[in-house]
Amino acid sequence: xxxxxxxxxxxxxxxxxxxxxxxxxxxxxxxxxxxxxxxxxxxxxxxxxxxxxxxxxxxxxxxxxxxxxxxxxxxxxxxxxxxxxxxxxxxxxxxxxxxxxxxxxxxxxxxxxxxxxxxxxxxxxxxxxxxxxxxxxxxxxxxxxxxxxxxxxxxxxxxxxxxxxxxxxxxxxxxxxxxxxxxxxxxxxxxxxxxxxxxxxxxxxxxxxxxxxxxxxxxxxxxxxxxxxxxxxxxxxxxxxxxxxxxxxxxxxxxxxxxxxxxxxxxxxxxxxxxxxxxxxxxxxxxxxxxxxxxxxxxxxxxxxxxxxxxxxxxxxxxxxxxxxxxxxxxxxxxxxxxxxxxxxxxxxxxxxxxxxxxxxxxxxxxxxxxxxxxxxxxxxxxxxxxxxxxxxxxxxxxxxxxxxxxxxxxxxxxxxxxxxxxxxxxxxxxxxxxxxxxxxxxxxxxxxxxxxxxxxxxxx
Amino acid sequence: xxxxxxxxxxxxxxxxxxxxxxxxxxxxxxxxxxxxxxxxxxxxxxxxxxxxxxxxxxxxxxxxxxxxxxxxxxxxxxxxxxxxxxxxxxxxxxxxxxxxxxxxxxxxxxxxxxxxxxxxxxxxxxxxxxxxxxxxxxxxxxxxxxxxxxxxxxxxxxxxxxxxxxxxxxxxxxxxxxxxxxxxxxxxxxxxxxxxxxxxxxxxxxxxxxxxxxxxxxxxxxxxxxxxxxxxxxxxxxxxxxxxxxxxxxxxxxxxxxxxxxxxxxxxxxxxxxxxxxxxxxxxxxxxxxxxxxxxxxxxxxxxxxxxxxxxxxxxxxxxxxxxxxxxxxxxxxxxxxxxxxxxxxxxxxxxxxxxxxxxxxxxxxxxxxxxxxxxxxxxxxxxxxxxxxxxxxxxxxxxxxxxxxx
Numbered sequence: 001x002x003x004x005x006x007x008x009x010x011x012x013x014x015x016x017x018x019x020x021x022x023x024x025x026x027x028x029x030x031x032x033x034x035x036x037x038x039x040x041x042x043x044x045x046x047x048x049x050x051x052x053x054x055x056x057x058x059x060x061x062x063x064x065x066x067x068x069x070x071x072x073x074x075x076x077x078x079x080x081x082x083x084x085x086x087x088x089x090x091x092x093x094x095x096x097x098x099x100x101x102x103x104x105x106x107x108x109x110x111x112x113x114x115x116x117x118x119x120x121x122x123x124x125x126x127x128x129x130x131x132x133x134x135x136x137x138x139x140x141x142x143x144x145x146x147x148x149x150x151x152x153x154x155x156x157x158x159x160x161x162x163x164x165x166x167x168x169x170x171x172x173x174x175x176x177x178x179x180x181x182x183x184x185x186x187x188x189x190x191x192x193x194x195x196x197x198x199x200x201x202x203x204x205x206x207x208x209x210x211x212x213x214x215x216x217x218x219x220x221x222x223x224x225x226x227x228x229x230x231x232x233x234x235x236x237x238x239x240x241x242x243x244x245x246x247x248x249x250x251x252x253x254x255x256x257x258x259x260x261x262x263x264x265x266x267x268x269x270x271x272x273x274x275x276x277x278x279x280x281x282x283x284x285x286x287x288x289x290x291x292x293x294x295x296x297x298x299x300x301x302x303x304x305x306x307x308x309x310x311x312x313x314x315x316x317x318x319x320x321x322x323x324x325x326x327x328x329x330x331x332x333x334x335x336x337x338x339x340x341x342x343x344x345x346x347x348x349x350x351x352x353x354x355x356x357x358x359x360x361x362x363x364x365x366x367x368x369x370x371x372x373x374x375x376x377x378x379x380x381x382x383x384x385x386x387x388x389x390x391x392x393x394x395x396x397x398x399x400x401x402x403x404x405x406x407x408x409x410x411x412x413x414x415x416x417x418x419x420x421x422x423x424x425x426x427x428x429x430x431x432x433x434x435x436x437x438x439x440x441x442x443x444x445x446x447x448x449x450x451x452x453x454x455x456x457x458x459x460x461x
Numbered sequence: 462x463x464x465x466x467x468x469x470x471x472x473x474x475x476x477x478x479x480x481x482x483x484x485x486x487x488x489x490x491x492x493x494x495x496x497x498x499x500x501x502x503x504x505x506x507x508x509x510x511x512x513x514x515x516x517x518x519x520x521x522x523x524x525x526x527x528x529x530x531x532x533x534x535x536x537x538x539x540x541x542x543x544x545x546x547x548x549x550x551x552x553x554x555x556x557x558x559x560x561x562x563x564x565x566x567x568x569x570x571x572x573x574x575x576x577x578x579x580x581x582x583x584x585x586x587x588x589x590x591x592x593x594x595x596x597x598x599x600x601x602x603x604x605x606x607x608x609x610x611x612x613x614x615x616x617x618x619x620x621x622x623x624x625x626x627x628x629x630x631x632x633x634x635x636x637x638x639x640x641x642x643x644x645x646x647x648x649x650x651x652x653x654x655x656x657x658x659x660x661x662x663x664x665x666x667x668x669x670x671x672x673x674x675x676x677x678x679x680x681x682x683x684x685x686x687x688x689x690x691x692x693x694x695x696x697x698x699x700x701x702x703x704x705x706x707x708x709x710x711x712x713x714x715x716x717x718x719x720x721x722x723x724x725x726x727x728x729x730x731x732x733x734x735x736x737x738x739x740x741x742x743x744x745x746x747x748x749x750x751x752x753x754x755x756x757x758x759x760x761x762x763x764x765x766x767x768x769x770x771x772x773x774x775x776x777x778x779x780x781x782x783x784x785x786x787x788x789x790x791x792x793x794x795x796x797x798x799x800x801x802x803x804x805x806x807x808x809x810x811x812x813x814x815x816x817x818x819x820x821x822x823x824x825x826x827x828x829x830x831x832x833x834x835x836x837x838x839x840x841x842x843x844x845x846x847x848x849x850x851x852x853x854x855x856x857x858x859x860x861x862x863x864x865x866x867x868x
Binding site: 287 | 833
């Protein structure tokens with residue numbers, strides 16, 4: 001899933017102004033008092049589970065790769081369409097999501113609407129399997145995609161609204177961990193669910209798949225309930241505290257694109273080339289571990305989820321590390337090189353893939369922590385919204401196109417060639433990082449400064 | 462010290478050169494001139510029964526000859542004879558061969574030039590009802606097996622129509638005279654090669670001038686059960702001085718056979734020696750369609766190798782092997798455990814095996830992969846080095862300018 005969350009921490013975390021929203025003290029039970037920490041923790045729980053459903057269901061196809069291919073009688077290229085159809089709407093929606101939340105729906109209604117999209121999308125997806133119509137499954141993924149990414153924006157907006165100036169960074173970290181948890185639980189549980197249904201049905205087939213996906217949809221229903229409760233609590237807090245409804249504060253001006261610097265374009269290239277070698281690989285990984293390393297399906301799903309598992313605790317830690325040291329370009333370079341190494345291990349050796357996948361998990365988290373904040377250094381603040389929107393948009397475009405490409409490569413040339421393709425993408429990312437470093441050095445930009453120098457520069461002499 | 466250096470550099474160069482040769486797949490530029498002949502030396506009034514034939518495929522090397530003989534009198538068999546003479550020939554005593562196939566009625570002359578001979582015989586086609594869907598005949602109950610089809614009783618189509626002189630291939634199709642084969646057949650395609658290469662069709666095994674390729678497919682046969690799976694039974698015949706074993710090798714390279722990372726090799730080596738003289742090689746994959754896509758692949762597994770007593774029911778084996786032989790049997794079964802797709806779904810299964818002389822060929826990376834990896838890794842590296850130099854130079858100059866004001 002596109003890394004919508006990572007940058008938000010930086011965007012909004014910097015604006016830690018205390019609003020002094022002290023309400024007239026009303027005597028309420030602490031858990032019901034919007035000003036009290038206990039109440040905020042309650043809200044946080046709902047906030048975290050708001051995205052659980054969409055993260056759980058996003059990787060349903062990856063976790064059920066062989067079952068989907070077999071039951072729906074697909075080839076790998078058309079299987080990967082399920083991921084492509086998720087990404088297509090987000091090529092546009094990355095620009096629109098913030099606008100829709102701020103101007104059209106408002107955060108509360110918007111969240112409910114996006115949750116509804118997620119739920120309805122997943123139900124259509126499951127219905128497509130039940131009816132044995134693959135096109136309907138694609139429609140489902142499309143609708144699901146409309147809701148999915150925008151829901152992440154809404155989730156972040158809620159977080160800023162409730163925790164700004166308080167525990168905001170921690171909350172972002174928790175939300176991110178929660179997202180990874182959703183993916184991990186899905187990877188390890190959904191195959192088992194399928195197996196149980198297959199046993200009770202007596203045979204595998206589109207119906208088994210459909211029922212499994214319907215059960216997965218219950219997580220989306222759960223998320224929708226969270227959205228409704230959050231909306232209610234937020235409304236109530238607004239009434240009690242007289243505070244405003246949250247805004248994303250994103251301003252998107254497409255004409256800004258012409259002002260983007262070379263550095264920013266290089267960052268875009270790194271972003272696309274890097275993520276293309278991660279997400280489609282996870283989407284196709286399960287069968288790879290079974291075929292090449294002789295894993296059982298359960299083991300294969302477990303190892304396929306290890307990237308997410310590692311990312312959950314590593315993201316906050318590495319984020320802290322990068323914040324303390326600065327030198328983002330070097331961190332990004334390190335992340336790209338270690339990812340390259342782990343892909344080479346997977347491609348050219350029979351070494352235990354747990355080594356490569358763990359390395360991949362760490363480097364993936366490192367890249368996310370170091371790459372996304374760099375945008376803020378090369379773009380004036382008023383263009384930040386556009387830059388991030390654009391970055392996510394082309395990331396989604398890259399993922400959509402490359403998912404299909406990866407499926408086709410696998411169908412015709414096999415896994416080794418697919419890995420070589422991913423390695424080529426990473427080499428391109430590496431090249432872009434090197435160029436970024438040189439360009440930044442030449443222009444005397446601040447991308448690779450240490451944190452100490454950076455803060456010295458930030459203070460006007 | 463300098464000697465050490467020189468030898469180090471030499472060995473490094475050798476390694477690099479060898480690796481490059483191996484990578485680029487030019488290690489085996491060896492060629493043979495191949496000719497194909499049907500029933501060599503058979504003249505009227507003598508004739509073979511209808512549908513029966515003997516094909517001699519001759520691969521002439523620079524100083525040796527490799528003979529392949531395919532014959533479907535009795536169970537179809539492919540005989541490989543290597544001779545270190547360029548003038549060796551296959552001679553058949555046709556009256557003897559037709560009447561009794563007595564030992565010695567088929568010879569490779571001069572007999573003293575023969576260094577190695579072995580044969581592969583297709584004896585039976587088994588069918589069993591895989592009710593538990595294990596795709597493992599060893600786990601199937603004895604009662605689930607149907608009576609096997611004996612390939613020696615098959616009726617075959619005429620060989621002369623399927624003989625392709627330019628491609629050096631011959632196809633043998635046949636079946637039992639029963640209901641099961643009314644719309645179907647079992648076919649064998651034998652190809653012999655002049656040089657290294659691989660077929661376009663999966664599994665695209667790498668072949669060389671020392672090997673022949675056998676493709677077996679069972680098309681349109683009516684299964685006798687709802688969950689029918691098939692098993693091919695083989696026997697290998699070789700000189701008593703040789704022993705066989707089956708190895709399963711892992712390979713990182715699946716670009717020619719997508720998602721297959723294993724190779725099975727049935728090698729024969731002299732007793733008390735580990736050097737390999739002859740081989741049969743296959744990948745554990747079979748295809749369920751004539752023009753397969755990725756999803757049409759299914760697994761195949763081989764049984765344990767067993768000793769067999771008694772010569773297989775094949776005329777060419779009985780006619781050629783005069784001395785002591787050692788015979789092994791092996792089954793190849795098709796299908797994937799818990800796969801809901803049985804033979805009935807497509808009524809087609811195909812499997813390919815390579816049979817040849819010497820060491821079995823092994824896959825190497827395609828030039829495309831080597832180019833992509835090289836370009837991909839070298840380009841950033843060049844920029845890192847150039848950039849490093851640039852940054853160093855700039856740092857030096859900026860330092861020196863920083864001191865200038867003092868002067």
